[in-house]
Amino acid sequence: MKQEFNKICVVGLGYIGLPTAATFAAKGYDVIGLEVSQRVVDTINKGEAHIVEPDLDMLVKGAVNAGRLKAVMVPEPADVFILSVPTPIAPDKNPDSTYIHKAVRTISQVLEKGNLIILESTAPVGSTRTIVSMVSELRKDLNITLDSSEPGDLHFVHCPERVLPGKIITELIENDRIIGGFTPQCAEIAADLYSSIISGEILITDDRTAEMAKLVENAYRDVNIAFANELSVICDEQKINVWSLIKMANRHPRVNILQPGPGVGGHCIAIDPWFIVSASPEKAKLISTARKVNDDKPHYILDKITKAADRFKKPVIACLGLAFKANIDDLRESPAIAIVQRLAEGGNGKIIAVEPFIDSLPESLVEKGISLESFDQALQRADIVVLLVDHKQFKKIDSEQLQQKIVIDTRGIWQ
Ligand code: SAJ
Numbered sequence: 001m002k003q004e005f006n007k008i009c010v011v012g013l014g015y016i017g018l019p020t021a022a023t024f025a026a027k028g029y030d031v032i033g034l035e036v037s038q039r040v041v042d043t044i045n046k047g048e049a050h051i052v053e054p055d056l057d058m059l060v061k062g063a064v065n066a067g068r069l070k071a072v073m074v075p076e077p078a079d080v081f082i083l084s085v086p087t088p089i090a091p092d093k094n095p096d097s098t099y100i101h102k103a104v105r106t107i108s109q110v111l112e113k114g115n116l117i118i119l120e121s122t123a124p125v126g127s128t129r130t131i132v133s134m135v136s137e138l139r140k141d142l143n144i145t146l147d148s149s150e151p152g153d154l155h156f157v158h159c160p161e162r163v164l165p166g167k168i169i170t171e172l173i174e175n176d177r178i179i180g181g182f183t184p185q186c187a188e189i190a191a192d193l194y195s196s197i198i199s200g201e202i203l204i205t206d207d208r209t210a211e212m213a214k215l216v217e218n219a220y221r222d223v224n225i226a227f228a229n230e231l232s233v234i235c236d237e238q239k240i241n242v243w244s245l246i247k248m249a250n251r252h253p254r255v256n257i258l259q260p261g262p263g264v265g266g267h268c269i270a271i272d273p274w275f276i277v278s279a280s281p282e283k284a285k286l287i288s289t290a291r292k293v294n295d296d297k298p299h300y301i302l303d304k305i306t307k308a309a310d311r312f313k314k315p316v317i318a319c320l321g322l323a324f325k326a327n328i329d330d331l332r333e334s335p336a337i338a339i340v341q342r343l344a345e346g347g348n349g350k351i352i353a354v355e356p357f358i359d360s361l362p363e364s365l366v367e368k369g370i371s372l373e374s375f376d377q378a379l380q381r382a383d384i385v386v387l388l389v390d391h392k393q394f395k396k397i398d399s400e401q402l403q404q405k406i407v408i409d410t411r412g413i414w415q
Pocket of ligand 1: 122161162163164165217218221225258259260261262263264265266267268269324325326
C-alpha cells in the first residue's frame with residue numbers, strides 16, 4: 001500500500017535520531033527533530049552535529065543548509081513520527097520506558113489521521129502495543145483499535161535501529177532492516193518509507209517479533225563477549241597469552257571468538273539483554289550469566305591495577321581511553337570510566353586520563369582529582385600505564401616509551 005509521506009518528525013536527536021533525521025533529510029524529506037536540550041537544538045540549527053561520528057557533520061550541515069532539517073523543542077504536526085529516545089535500565093535491572101512514554105504523550109497532542117508512528121528505540125517486548133494503547137487513551141477522537149486484525153486511523157511499527165557506533169551512516173543505509181507492524185498493513189506502509197533511504201533488505205514481521213529480534217541480536221553479542229572475557233581471566237590464571245590463543249583458535253573454520261576487554265559498555269549491549277532477563281528471569285540463564293561475567297570484568301581489571309599500585313608509595317597511573325569502545329567519543333556506560341573513577345576513589349595515587357576524543361573531563365572525574373592529559377605527557381609521567389580503549393591514537397607506540405613501566409593492556413593491542 002502506497003502512502004505519501006513528506007514531513008517526518010524524529011523525536012530525540014541523539015546517536016541514532018540525528019543520523020536518521022539527517023539521512024531522511026538528505027533524501028528530500030522535510031525533517032524536524034524534536035529535542036529537549038536547548039544546546040543540542042542550537043548546535044544542530046547552526047548546521048553542526050553535537051556528537052562525533054564519521055560523515056555526520058557533513059550530512060547535518062548539508063541538510064540544515066538545504067532547509068530540510070530543523071531542530072525544535074515544541075511538537076509540530078507531521079506525517080511520520082520516529083521515536084529514538086533512550087531506554088535505560090532501572091537500578092533493579094528492569095527496563096525503564098519513561099522516555100518512550102514521555103515522547104508518546106508529547107506527540108499525541110499533534111497526531112493526525114493517517115500518521116505513521118515508528119518506535120526505533122530498543123525496547124522490551126510489548127512496547128509497541130503499549131504505545132498503541134497509550135495513544136488510544138490520549139486521543140479518543142481518533143479510531144485506534146487495540147485489535148491488531150483491524151485497521152485504525154494511525155499506523156504503528158517497531159523498526160529497531162541496528163547501526164554500529166563509528167559506522168552509523170554506512171550501516172543506516174546498508175544494513176538489512178526489520179520492520180514489525182502492529183498490523184501487516186502498518187508494516188507495509190513503513191517498509192515503503194524505509195525503502196526510500198536504505199539499500200539493505202527489508203524483513204517484515206509483527207511488532208513483538210521485531211522487538212525480540214533486536215534484543216536477541218545484542219544478547220547474542222554479549223554472550224560471545226562474555227566467553228572471551230571469561231577466557232581472559234582463565235588464561236591469566238594459567239599464564240597463557242589469551243590474545244595469541246584466540247588468534248590461533250580462530251583459525252578453525254567454525255570458531256570465531258571475540259576480543260576480551262575491560263568490560264562491556266555502551267547503551268546497548270550492556271543493557272538490552274536485561275530486558276530479556278527481566279521478562280523471563282527463570283529461563284534466561286545463559287543470558288543473565290553472560291551479563292554478570294561482563295559486569296565483573298571491570299572489577300577484575302581494577303584489582304589488577306590496585307595490586308600493581310601497591311608496589312609504589314604514590315604511583316602515577318595513566319589510564320588510556322575513557323570511551324566505551326574504540327574511536328568514538330561516547331562515554332555512556334563505559335567500563336573505562338567506572339575503572340578510573342573507582343581507582344581515584346580508592347586513593348591509589350595520581351590518576352591521569354587520556355582521551356583523544358574529548359576536550360574536557362566529565363565533572364564527576366574532575367571532582368575526584370583526575371586530570372586529562374595528552375598521550376605523550378601521560379606516558380612520560382606514568383609509573384603504571386593502563387590501556388583501556390584501543391583508540392587508533394594508542395596503537396602506534398615506541399616500545400621504549402613503555403620501558404620501566406608496569407603495563408596493563410586490557411585490549412591486547414601492544415602484544
Ligand atoms: N566489545 C568487546 N569485545 C568485542 C566486541 C566488543 O569487549 O569483541 C565491547 C566494546 O568495547 C564495547 C561493547 O563491547 O564496550 C559494545 O561494543 P560493540 O561494538 O559490540 O557494540 P555497540 O554497543 O557499539 O553496538 C551494538 C551493535 N549490536 C551488535 O553488533 C549485535 C549494533 O549493531 C547495535 O545497533 C547497537 O549495539 C545498538 O544500538 O543496539
